Amino acid sequence: MPFGEMSITLDDVACLLHLPIRGIFWIPQDVTxxxxxxxxxxxxxxxxxxxxxxxxxxxxxxxxxxxxxxxxxxxxxxxxxxxxxxxxxxxxxxxxxxxxxxxxxxxxxxxxxxxxxxxxxxYSWGAAALVTLYRYLGDASMYSCKQLGGYPTLLQCWIHEYFPTVGKRGENWNPAGNCGLPRAMRWSYRQGVLKVDDLRPILDELTPTDVIWRPFEDHRAWRVFDEICLYRGCLKWGETVVPYLPDRCLRQFGYRQYVPSPPLDCMMVTDIDVDWISYHQSVVDVISSSSVATTPSEVVDGYLEWYYRVSHPRLVPLHRDAPREVAVPVYDAGPSNPDWAHVSTLIRRYLRQVNAEEEDPQFSDLFEALHISRSH
Structure with missing residues (x-):
């Protein structure tokens, strides 16, 4: 987002789906x-x-x-x-x-x-839902991915709660009329008309005042906030291990956002179950460097400068001057002979199919052939 990081948290899962957060992680067994x-x-x-x-x-x-x-x-x-x-x-x-x-x-x-x-x-069913969705969201960030697995309803309802001006939705009841149902049941599906390219500039234009930073405070009669949702570490379900970093979205917990620690490398963590059970120290570490926010979107001095330096806050790049003309090397120019053009097309098609990289020695001859074909 243009004003900092946000994420689906364990507290969001607890309130939206009423799944238990505390519990053990599942260790899978191969099934033939x-x-x-x-x-x-x-x-x-x-x-x-x-x-x-x-x-x-x-x-x-x-x-x-x-x-x-x-x-x-x-x-x-x-x-x-x-x-x-x-x-x-x-x-x-x-x-x-x-x-x-x-x-x-x-x-x-x-x-x-x-x-x-x-x-x-x-079992920690809330962690199971979040880990699975995180994994599929990671896949969906790749250009070649065309479909999202996991529980899209969780993502969709999270958007409805935090971003009231984004997207189209129907409301079954307002929060004051809830009688203890999972908060996701508040929403009903409405077919939207906007495409991805339409949504990108809309997201870029959002400001902190367009966000409901703590949408579930009127839901606490049915889901009391659990401090384990501030655990910083790795979550796992089956073979999938993902980082869970509430220190990067502290405003969603009512705290002032500071510059967070570098992200965890879950491949280097060996005692995830122990860390999860003994979560108290990580919670202390997360909140000890912060304080209760005086305004919903409060950040420390220097946070946004850091964020814009290390991240990609906008989906649509800001306008830049037209690039200067650069001479195209002969091997990058398109082939002028139709036969060579056909050869070039066939080689490029194969290289794309196998996801070949030019630095890979096993494809060096093919890339050389491609450059030769394009120079004729």
Missing amino acids: EELAVELVVDYLGVSQSQAQSHVRSCRGSYYKLEWLYDIFVHHRAASSWAYATRAYLLMLVGSTIFADKTFTLVEARYLLLFRDLDGCSG
């Missing part, structure tokens, strides 16, 4: 197609032949969400409540917080989360 069959036989009450046929049709260790719904309906009618509950929960997480880009399948290994129905409440 054979084990995927055994799991639904043992924990969903499906016959061996039906399970084998279904897993085979999914071409991997997955289950179809529609199939899980049919299992749920069948066991509910038969009062087989344990089977019905597992089928429903797996279908629920597969279509929300763990949704992949197919939006029709769920990984079979997630059924392991619900083997012990009494114990599944011990």
Whole structure:
């Protein structure tokens, strides 16, 4: 943003989805197609032949969400409540917080989360939702990515709460009329008309006064703020590990924003579970350098100068003078002969397909051939 960093936090997840933040992280287990069959036989009450046929049709260790719904309906009618509950929960997480880009399948290994129905409440489901969304948002930042996985509703409702002037939304009830429902249920979908290119200048024109910095203060009767949301460290779910850095968005917690520490390298962190359990010291470290903000968007002197120096605060670059003309090297000029032009096109197409880099020795001959073809 042009006025500093913002992010979806654990407190946002707690208020929007009413998922528990405290709890353990999940350590995954590899699930083969054979084990995927055994799991639904043992924990969903499906016959061996039906399970084998279904897993085979999914071409991997997955289950179809529609199939899980049919299992749920069948066991509910038969009062087989344990089977019905597992089928429903797996279908629920597969279509929300763990949704992949197919939006029709769920990984079979997630059924392991619900083997012990009494114990599944011990996981940090809020962290699970946030880690998964962070991972897919990281993928979505790449130009080649065309679709977002995770739980887009979480992202969309977060935008509605913090940025009331951005996008189109319907409101089911105002916060004063809430009776304890997750805050995300306040909003209903409305089809927008703006494209990405239209939104970029709108975001660049936002000011701190366009932001509701603490939108959930009127929701505290149902979700009290938990100090663990100020934990600074790494979060993990399965094999995915992401940095969680509340010191970069302190205004969302009611504190004055200072210049934060360098970001964590989660690849170098070895005791994430221990850090999570003993979160108190990291919370002290985060808030000890700050103070309660006197205005919602307060920052320390020098913060914005630092931010503009190290980050990319604007999506649309400011107007610059037209670049001066530079002579084009002969090997960068387009080929004049049609045959050579065709050769050049074929080489460039292949190099793009394999994501080749010119510095890679194994492609040096091809890049040399490309330069030769373009010089004719």
